[in-house]
Amino acid sequence: MRKNLNVIAAYSIMMGLIILVGIFQSWNVALSIFNLCLISAVMTMGANIQWGYAGLINFGIMGYTALGGLAAVLISVDPVQEAWRAGGFDILMCLWLIIAMVFAIRFISKNFQKSKFRTYGIAAIIVIGIVIIRITAEPGIEAIEGVNPAKTGFLGGFGLPIIFSWIVGAFFAGGLAFIVGKVALGLRADYLAIATLLISEIVIAIIKHEDWLTRGVKNVIGLKRPAPYEVDLQTTEWFINLVEKFNSGKLALISNLADRQAALNQMVIEGSTVFVKLCYSGLFLIVVIVLLILTQKALYSPWGRMMRAIRDNEEAANAMGKNVVKQHLLIFILGSAIVGIAGAMLVTQDGLFTPGSYRPMRYTFLIWVMVIVGGSGNNFGAILGGFAVWFLWIEAAPISLFLINFFTAGMADNHVLKVHLIESVPYFRYLMMGLGLLLIMRYRPKGILPEKIEIK
Amino acid sequence: MDFLNAIILLLNYIFIPALTYGSQLALGAIFVTLIYGILRFANFATGDMMSFGTMVTILFTWYFQSIGISLGVLPTALIAIPFAILFMIIYMLFIDKFVFKYYRVNKSPPVQLAMVSIGVMFVTQAVVRIVIGPSDQRFFDGEKFIIKAREFKEMTGLNEGLALKSTQVLTIFVTIVLVSLLFWFLNKTKTGKSMKAYSDNEDLALLSGIDPKRIVMITWIIAGILATIGGALYGLDKSFKPFTYFNNMLPIFAAAIVGGIGNPFGAFLGGYVIAFSEIFLTYAYKKFFMYILPENMEPESLVQLLSTDYKFAVSFSILVIVLLYRPSGIFKGKVL
Numbered sequence: 001m002r003k004n005l006n007v008i009a010a011y012s013i014m015m016g017l018i019i020l021v022g023i024f025q026s027w028n029v030a031l032s033i034f035n036l037c038l039i040s041a042v043m044t045m046g047a048n049i050q051w052g053y054a055g056l057i058n059f060g061i062m063g064y065t066a067l068g069g070l071a072a073v074l075i076s077v078d079p080v081q082e083a084w085r086a087g088g089f090d091i092l093m094c095l096w097l098i099i100a101m102v103f104a105i106r107f108i109s110k111n112f113q114k115s116k117f118r119t120y121g122i123a124a125i126i127v128i129g130i131v132i133i134r135i136t137a138e139p140g141i142e143a144i145e146g147v148n149p150a151k152t153g154f155l156g157g158f159g160l161p162i163i164f165s166w167i168v169g170a171f172f173a174g175g176l177a178f179i180v181g182k183v184a185l186g187l188r189a190d191y192l193a194i195a196t197l198l199i200s201e202i203v204i205a206i207i208k209h210e211d212w213l214t215r216g217v218k219n220v221i222g223l224k225r226p227a228p229y230e231v232d233l234q235t236t237e238w239f240i241n242l243v244e245k246f247n248s249g250k251l252a253l254i255s256n257l258a259d260r261q262a263a264l265n266q267m268v269i270e271g272s273t274v275f276v277k278l279c280y281s282g283l284f285l286i287v288v289i290v291l292l293i294l295t296q297k298a299l300y301s302p303w304g305r306m307m308r309a310i311r312d313n314e315e316a317a318n319a320m321g322k323n324v325v326k327q328h329l330l331i332f333i334l335g336s337a338i339v340g341i342a343g344a345m346l347v348t349q350d351g352l353f354t355p356g357s358y359r360p361m362r363y364t365f366l367i368w369v370m371v372i373v374g375g376s377g378n379n380f381g382a383i384l385g386g387f388a389v390w391f392l393w394i395e396a397a398p399i400s401l402f403l404i405n406f407f408t409a410g411m412a413d414n415h416v417l418k419v420h421l422i423e424s425v426p427y428f429r430y431l432m433m434g435l436g437l438l439l440i441m442r443y444r445p446k447g448i449l450p451e452k453i454e455i456k
Numbered sequence: 457m458d459f460l461n462a463i464i465l466l467l468n469y470i471f472i473p474a475l476t477y478g479s480q481l482a483l484g485a486i487f488v489t490l491i492y493g494i495l496r497f498a499n500f501a502t503g504d505m506m507s508f509g510t511m512v513t514i515l516f517t518w519y520f521q522s523i524g525i526s527l528g529v530l531p532t533a534l535i536a537i538p539f540a541i542l543f544m545i546i547y548m549l550f551i552d553k554f555v556f557k558y559y560r561v562n563k564s565p566p567v568q569l570a571m572v573s574i575g576v577m578f579v580t581q582a583v584v585r586i587v588i589g590p591s592d593q594r595f596f597d598g599e600k601f602i603i604k605a606r607e608f609k610e611m612t613g614l615n616e617g618l619a620l621k622s623t624q625v626l627t628i629f630v631t632i633v634l635v636s637l638l639f640w641f642l643n644k645t646k647t648g649k650s651m652k653a654y655s656d657n658e659d660l661a662l663l664s665g666i667d668p669k670r671i672v673m674i675t676w677i678i679a680g681i682l683a684t685i686g687g688a689l690y691g692l693d694k695s696f697k698p699f700t701y702f703n704n705m706l707p708i709f710a711a712a713i714v715g716g717i718g719n720p721f722g723a724f725l726g727g728y729v730i731a732f733s734e735i736f737l738t739y740a741y742k743k744f745f746m747y748i749l750p751e752n753m754e755p756e757s758l759v760q761l762l763s764t765d766y767k768f769a770v771s772f773s774i775l776v777i778v779l780l781y782r783p784s785g786i787f788k789g790k791v792l
Contacts, residue, residue, distance in 0.1 A: 057567060161610060183780060187783070189565075189567045190497065190567060190570050191498075191713070192781065194566075194713065195775070195776065197706065197709075198710065198772035199772065200774070202769045203768070205765065206769070209765035297513070361702070365574055365577070365578070368571070421586075424589065427581075427582050428583035430579070430581050433577070433578045434575045434576070434577070434578025434579030434580075434582060435575075437572075437574065437575035438576070438579070441572050442558060
């Protein structure tokens with residue numbers, strides 16, 4: 001118990017802060033912060049598996065998040081029959097062509113010896129393949145995008161419950177990680193960082209501009225929900241009764257019947273949004289706890305020990321007969337898959353998919369700040385980092401507004417400097433993140449909750 | 457005549473813009489490569505340092521404009537740049553002293569320094585946005601065009617116009633002067649040679665009496681000059697927006713790696729490789745073929761290899777291919 005005191009203390013402070021937000025701002029805000037904290041925690045767990053367990057830098061988190069979001073769209077949206085009729089055949093043909101191309105390349109690279117001739121052959125197959133695919137796809141894509149472009153203009157999905165997309169998102173992200181890993185894992189640490197960053201930008205470019213698949217920058221809105229809708233709740237008997245029971249003390253104070261009914265209605269409206277958010281919190285909490293148990297088990301298993309050995313001394317691990325390349329690829333896929341789950345969760349919670357919103361600052365670098373601040377190699381640390389940094393990210397604006405007002409209290413309200421500072425309050429969050437990262441790196445390089453491995 | 461028209465078309469839409477963009481990338485890429493070669497880390501704050509330098513230039517330009525100093529046909533920013541460079545050098549040395557020095561002295565692994573540079577990136581970005589705001593700023597004044605498209609058409613009687621912006625000429629001219637000066641410095645002077653020696657083999661360089669503190673300081677000074685001029689030229693030619701500068705970091709990295717990281721000359725050429733391939737692959741050649749092919753063979757589609765949406769993706773794909781087949785870059789840089 002004593003050993004874990006700092007973990008418990010850190011988490012209690014974090015929960016206390018969120019509860020304070022609930023009391024002073026509103027429970028709605030507190031819960032939305034909490035939900036996004038949970039999603040961030042899943043992302044940091046993914047990044048922590050790669051960086052903390054294996055020392056691999058993955059700056060492509062944004063790409064995997066977006067793929068998870070894409071999975072949510074493709075799973076939950078109802079198929080657009082008209083679009084399938086218009087251009088489905090062409091798209092399916094392209095899919096077959098791509099598969100054929102991959103097999104052709106595999107065949108050549110397996111059955112011929114490495115030579116200049118083989119390289120040129122593969123390059124020729126890729127170039128010719130891309131040209132053929134473009135020619136086949138062009139009419140299909142145009143037809144699909146022409147189908148009611150204001151509302152659909154894409155193929156739609158499978159019309160399944162959105163919760164399945166969390167698993168599918170993991171598979172999408174894992175699949176991409178397999179390809180990226182095969183290409184880039186041989187590189188030295190900082191090159192790997194740059195390569196993954198650039199590859200994730202390519203993924204975002206594709207998601208943004210292939211309208212037949214994702215609707216691109218036109219966004220997909222109104223996704224299905226795993227939780228009830230507020231409007232339905234507000235007319236449900238049991239929910240109104242529940243709210244009434246919960247607030248019976250407050251309601252009893254109001255003597256006028258009409259006033260009491262109005263107050264109750266207000267409470268039901270507020271209660272319904274809080275209730276929906278609580279549903280999401282429950283779902284997310286289950287994911288976080290399951291992942292935490294799995295990752296902790298993995299960390300202390302023989303496999304986890306092997307990963308740490310590889311991280312700390314690759315050559316020695318190699319000499320002991322461990323297949324470093326294979327393990328790196330495996331852990332790269334696992335970590336990315338977890339990030340993919342988080343991406344799907346994020347889109348599920350928002351109910352919309354906006355490819356334009358995926359930016360490296362928010363989805364890659366911020367997640368890295370979380371991992372570093374929280375403590376790499378320690379799952380509890382990574383989760384705490386996700387909570388603390390996301391909390392600061394949201395609450396930075398009110399905090400800096402308070403500080404600005406405090407320090408410029410002597411100035412007149414229309415002083416140029418004061419007005420300018422108050423206008424630029426939203427950007428103080430970057431300053432806080434940067435300073436936080438620099439201070440942690442300097443004075444506590446292992447993070448708030450450092451890695452601690454006990455051999456039992 | 458048609459053939460001439462086709463050539464003018466390519467010059468106007470591919471060659472000149474690519475040359476300008478390539479010069480802007482090249483300055484940034486040399487900056488990245490110098491930091492990588494001598495301080496040995498990937499500097500993720502590159503784009504934001506450039507935007508910081510540009511911001512200072514803009515502030516000085518506004519000041520000069522307000523007190524009525526101008527260069528006539530040339531942009532006022534040219535007078536502001538030297539002051540901005542001075543400011544930027546102080547900023548770079550300040551950051552080095554309070555942030556990077558600690559890790560360098562402790563011989564931290566390069567990854568840690570890269571992470572620290574992300575912290576610097578956040579802070580610099582915040583400062584820029586707090587001081588000047590996130591929106592578009594234009595600070596160009598003076599004559600905008602050297603040759604206007606319409607004038608060119610009247611002058612030559614061709615169908616295609618050739619527009620030459622003064623900022624394009626300025627960018628290419630300043631880049632050539634600056635890069636030649638830099639290469640002269642690196643290859644001919646004693647300090648430059650000792651920098652190269654330090655980059656090749658730190659221990660041997662220290663043994664032969666090279667002062668590492670001085671080398672590091674000079675590197676940051678050169679970096680400050682490159683960042684300010686590169687950023688200001690980009691801002692003059694297009695416009696200044698902090699977010700675009702952050703995004704430009706990616707093609708700059710691509711250019712530095714394609715050219716062979718740690719090799720300034722490679723980075724210089726890498727900038728042009730990236731710029732030309734981006735524009736070559738995303739340009740619609742329909743009009744070009746209309747001029748050079750006989751009438752019955754004219755293409756119906758746009759003859760565009762990739763849509764312009766994939767402009768960035770092109771440079772990154774080139775980078776991936778280079779990393780796969782020639783990890784040390786086209787011009788041999790440090791071995792990965």
